[in-house]
Amino acid sequence: MAAVSATDPVVHTHAGTVRGVVDPGSGMRTWRGIPYGAPTGGKHRFHAPRPREAWRGEFDASEFSQPAMQGTYGWNDKVIGTEDCLTLDIVRPDTDDVLPVVVYMHGGTFLTGASHEKVLQGHGLAAAADIVYVSLNFRLGVLGYLDMRSLGPDCVANPATLDQILALHWVRDNIAFFGGDPDRVTIMGESAGANAVTTLMSSPQARGLFHGAVAQSNPASAVHARVQAAMWVRSLLDGMGMSRLSTLSDLREVDGEELVRVGNSLLVRSGEMKYLNLAFMPTVDENVLPKHPIDAFTDNEEAPVPLLIGSNSGEASFTKAMFVSSKARGRAARRLLEVYDPDHADAILEAYDCATERSDFAELVADAVFWAPSVRIATEHRRVAPVWMYHFDYVVPALERLGVGAIHTADLEAIFGHQFATPAGLLTRLGKRDDFAAVSERMQHHWGLFFHTGRPGDDWPEYGFRSDQRPGRATAVIRTQPTIVWDPKPAKRRAWEGFEMTQWGTGRPELLESIADFIGV
Numbered sequence: 001m002a003a004v005s006a007t008d009p010v011v012h013t014h015a016g017t018v019r020g021v022v023d024p025g026s027g028m029r030t031w032r033g034i035p036y037g038a039p040t041g042g043k044h045r046f047h048a049p050r051p052r053e054a055w056r057g058e059f060d061a062s063e064f065s066q067p068a069m070q071g072t073y074g075w076n077d078k079v080i081g082t083e084d085c086l087t088l089d090i091v092r093p094d095t096d097d098v099l100p101v102v103v104y105m106h107g108g109t110f111l112t113g114a115s116h117e118k119v120l121q122g123h124g125l126a127a128a129a130d131i132v133y134v135s136l137n138f139r140l141g142v143l144g145y146l147d148m149r150s151l152g153p154d155c156v157a158n159p160a161t162l163d164q165i166l167a168l169h170w171v172r173d174n175i176a177f178f179g180g181d182p183d184r185v186t187i188m189g190e191s192a193g194a195n196a197v198t199t200l201m202s203s204p205q206a207r208g209l210f211h212g213a214v215a216q217s218n219p220a221s222a223v224h225a226r227v228q229a230a231m232w233v234r235s236l237l238d239g240m241g242m243s244r245l246s247t248l249s250d251l252r253e254v255d256g257e258e259l260v261r262v263g264n265s266l267l268v269r270s271g272e273m274k275y276l277n278l279a280f281m282p283t284v285d286e287n288v289l290p291k292h293p294i295d296a297f298t299d300n301e302e303a304p305v306p307l308l309i310g311s312n313s314g315e316a317s318f319t320k321a322m323f324v325s326s327k328a329r330g331r332a333a334r335r336l337l338e339v340y341d342p343d344h345a346d347a348i349l350e351a352y353d354c355a356t357e358r359s360d361f362a363e364l365v366a367d368a369v370f371w372a373p374s375v376r377i378a379t380e381h382r383r384v385a386p387v388w389m390y391h392f393d394y395v396v397p398a399l400e401r402l403g404v405g406a407i408h409t410a411d412l413e414a415i416f417g418h419q420f421a422t423p424a425g426l427l428t429r430l431g432k433r434d435d436f437a438a439v440s441e442r443m444q445h446h447w448g449l450f451f452h453t454g455r456p457g458d459d460w461p462e463y464g465f466r467s468d469q470r471p472g473r474a475t476a477v478i479r480t481q482p483t484i485v486w487d488p489k490p491a492k493r494r495a496w497e498g499f500e501m502t503q504w505g506t507g508r509p510e511l512l513e514s515i516a517d518f519i520g521v
Contacts, residue, residue: 013174016055021062022094026123030091031178032116033065036170037086037163040139045252046148046155049086049166064089067114068140069256071264079257081114085137086163088170089115090178091122092132100184100451101175103210104135105164107191107217107409110280111141111264119409124417128441129448132180134171138163142236142263143256145280147229152248157229157285161199165288168200168209186212186451190412194218194309198377199282201303202296203289212454214447215309216411220373221501222276223292224283228504231515232279235266274332275339276369277504292502294373297380306454307381308447309374310390310475314405316366326356333364338507341500351495359403372496378463388456389463391488393479394439414440414478415447435480443478460484 009020009029020031037049044050068085072078092099106113106120114120115135122133138144144160156162172182187210189197194215200206201213224232237244239262240254251259266279284292296302323329333355337345349355352364378387392411395404413419417440446456456476461484466472473487487493505512 010058011177013177014054015052015170015174017058018061019058020090023091023123026127027094028091028123028126029094030089030123031061032063032089033087034059034061034090035065035087036167039084040086040143040159040163041083041256043252045083045143045256046159046248048156048159048162051166051170052086064114064116065137067116068137069143069260070108070112070140071260073264077261077265079260083139083143083256085139086166087115087137088167089121089135090132091126091135092179093127093130096179097130098176098179098181099130099132100186101132101134101171101180101182102129102186102188102451103168103171104133105138105187105189105193105196106135107189107193108140109278110145110160110192110195110222113140113192119412119416119418122416125415125444125447128417128444129451131448131451132175132178134167134175134180136164136167138167141280142259145282146232146236146263147224147226147283147285148233148248148251149226149285150230150233151246151251154248156288157226157283158288161196161203161282161288162205164196164200165203165206165209168206172209183211184452185210186214188214188216190216191219191408192222195220195222195282198293198297198302199223199289201305201307202291202293202301205288207303210303210305212306212450213303213308214450215307215374215377216415217311217315217370217408218309218374218377219369220293220377222278222281222369223289223502224281225504226283226285227512227515228277229281229283231511232266234515235270235279236263239263239266239269274335275504275508276336277339294376294380294502297377300380300384302381302384304384306386306388306450307378308388308390308450308456309378310392311366311370311374312406312408312410313391313393313395314362314366314399314407314410315370316362317404317407319362319365320358320403323361329358329361330354330356333361336365336368337499340504340506342507344499347495348499351492367492367496368501372493372499373501375493375496376501382463382465386455387463388450388460388476389474390476390478391485393477394436395479411443411478414443417444439478439480442482446476 011018035052065087066082069081115137126133138160147157148155197215352360355361355364460476461474471486477483
């Protein structure tokens, strides 16, 4: 293994020599914007990624690279980023110790985000947990998370997932040069990044490339069936003003920024959000993702690695302001349930008192998207490997009085030790957080132990089975005064047990029929 100098962090890898920097603020060794794959534009658009050819000389890894091409949702509809986006960043303590590795995949609804977002740069977590931290860029939106096979076979269904797999191969082959242990790799992500974690756990092509997994606020059911993806391809062509007979070659001729700009507008224009029908997700295919991840976990065909998984107490607090009347909330709740499973919608609604009150509606939405799929994943995975579940409930008093709860992304500030660095941080500035450091330290302690040993601290029991001594389903509630709850919300959990959360569109047969006609099946 090449020596890494504290004053001159130059590393010799299989891809070439890389020169990083010692960050003046944190004192951590960092290497930024290292290419792990070749450009994905032009004739390579929608194809599987290719390894980057080795470079001659020294690669300057002192600056972050551009993120994947994506919209900004500003007033001018600006697009940023590049199709040459397959890069990664590495951060580690300024020592020569061989350390466990964490490979992080950012969130962003599958269409925004970057490896170097302020909260995700990883200096605090790498220092506190004593790890080598690797953060990835990968294709997004229409370029990474839309299955184009309805237009022809000259493409792959899951470009972004294949990008992530290629990055894991790069880590396996090169991370030892940075002092990382390739036999102790944990994949980790939040929101869409957590979905990437359970997708990789379900992919035969990723098997053996990691040894532990952390999935925070995981929308695990957010996976396209092929016909669902075809609906969005049809909408994309319509939005581009292109014929529905257009080919993949035609789309490869389109300017990338225009393709992304139209793709990112699909969800807003379509009105499909009320059906939890996102335009961009991984897609079930023949080899990268042969089954929906929830089905793979149910059949115990996922990677048998330790898993840490959980969600926040107020993931969907924003939905409390979405509808004026209780009847409108009840109709909206029924609509988003029946599109998956009309036969079991009543049982779910009964468990949430018909979801007509603002708090019940917000809880149902949060549970449908994050909590219930995570419970299903944890329930099945405990049959093949240890599982630990958490519930993040650290809220400033001002928001707690408003009934907001720990909103989506709030956990990232604590785990990365970077206060006020996420969208949630804009709200948390409303109140004092004198105990933030203690909560952050506690989370970093447990996550760090998991990275090093495959299990958190001894005071956090496994999400195991009921026994004579314990009721099972232990869940660590993370707040100022932490606690362990056994089988939280049992009535709601049982209501979700019979719900089919993998077959989107069951309640919209006429739409599925029209899409089938479009793709000729």
